Each structure stands twice: as structure tokens, then as C-alpha cells.
Amino acid sequence: PVTAGPVVVPYGHVIGNEKWRGSEIAQRLQGKIRLIFEDGLGLVDFHLSNRTCILYISEADLVAGNEFKRRLVRFRNASSLEGIVIVERTQISDQYFLAVQKLVVLELGMVMFPVANQEAASQLITQLVSFYVREQSKDQNSNPFLPKQSSQLAEPSLLRTVQQIPGVGKTKALLLLQQFGSIHRLCNASVKELELVVGQTLAQQIYNF
Numbered sequence: 001p002v003t004a005g006p007v008v009v010p011y012g013h014v015i016g017n018e019k020w021r022g023s024e025i026a027q028r029l030q031g032k033i034r035l036i037f038e039d040g041l042g043l044v045d046f047h048l049s050n051r052t053c054i055l056y057i058s059e060a061d062l063v064a065g066n067e068f069k070r071r072l073v074r075f076r077n078a079s080s081l082e083g084i085v086i087v088e089r090t091q092i093s094d095q096y097f098l099a100v101q102k103l104v105v106l107e108l109g110m111v112m113f114p115v116a117n118q119e120a121a122s123q124l125i126t127q128l129v130s131f132y133v134r135e136q137s138k139d140q141n142s143n144p145f146l147p148k149q150s151s152q153l154a155e156p157s158l159l160r161t162v163q164q165i166p167g168v169g170k171t172k173a174l175l176l177l178q179q180f181g182s183i184h185r186l187c188n189a190s191v192k193e194l195e196l197v198v199g200q201t202l203a204q205q206i207y208n209f
Helices: 024-029 059-064 067-078 094-107 118-141 156-162 170-180 183-187 191-198 200-208
Strands: 013-017 034-038 052-057 082-088 111-115
Touching (some): 013 024, 024 034, 024 118, 052 067, 052 118, 067 082, 082 094, 082 118, 094 111, 111 118, 111 156, 156 183
Parallel strands (some): 082 111
């Protein structure tokens, strides 16, 4: 199963798959965040919130073959959770990286972060948790009578992904997301459509990228 039913993540905690107990990531997260281990998380490695989870692809997974691809596709097809994919990009795994990026970002429409090792992954998870804690506290304090802004445009992970494109800063990234709404639509945009938002030169750069 993808998961054994819905997972409720206590405020400010992370729920980790039992297989990570004793790992370097777990050791580095201890003391920084409250980490609980559970069996039965299925394909998911860490739950950051009730709707956001992490799938971790290690150097060993990349070298071992296509099993990690099947896992990502199964997750995408069966889960309504927002999945963030963390990939170990090392000297050994670098040759597989572009193919993984294409699968995760373009074909599956998921957010992906490369990390050098488990230490860097633990720092990233800590940052993501602090972001979700801030977002949850904002939600609790928000005025229910005010119209909600599009949550996707405010999603920092999505913004950061678009900012990976050479020549695209935060402002341009926001404009592109407002215009196209998703990474998937942005990737499929024509040069002409991109030109209307960012001008001819940058449109061609984005299209090529």
C-alpha cells in the first residue's frame, strides 16, 4: 500500500518510516525537530504535515536500477498527498540525475530537491518543517471572511523550483506561476506564450531549459 490510511501529523512533528530509525538523517534530526517513527507508511519516508510528505531517493537507489521509478509512479497514481522528492546527487549518482529530474518534475509534476548527502537532507527537512509550522500558525490566525489567495502561488518549494531556471529570479518566477499555474503547464508552454510574460530572450532560454 502507499500508506496505511491517513496519517495525522502532530503540530511541529515529523513522522518517519520505521526503516530510517538509527540512520544518519534520524540522528541529525533528533534535537532539532520532534521525530516519531511508525510502521506502515508504505512508500513514504517522512510525513511533514497531514498533506505533505517526502520520498527519499538515495545514491544506492539510483545505482540499483528502476525500482525507485516504479515507487514514485505508484505514489503519484495512488496518493493525493503533496510529495516532495529528495534525491542524493553525488559524483556516483550524477549521471542518472537529469533522467530523474525529467521523470519527477516534468512527467510526474512533483517538487524535487537535490542534496549531497543525508546531512544536507536533514537540514532541508528541518527548514521545510519550520516553514510548515509557520504556515499552520498563519492558517490558524487567518480571518475566515477574507478570500483565500491561491495556495500554489505562495508555495515556496514551487517558487524555488521555477527559480532554478537560469535568468529567472523571484519576480519572474511569480509572474510565470501566475500565468501558467503549474510547473507542468510552464514546461509545455510555447516560446510565444512565454514571450508575453518575460520577453523574447528569456522566453527562449526558459524554453530551451
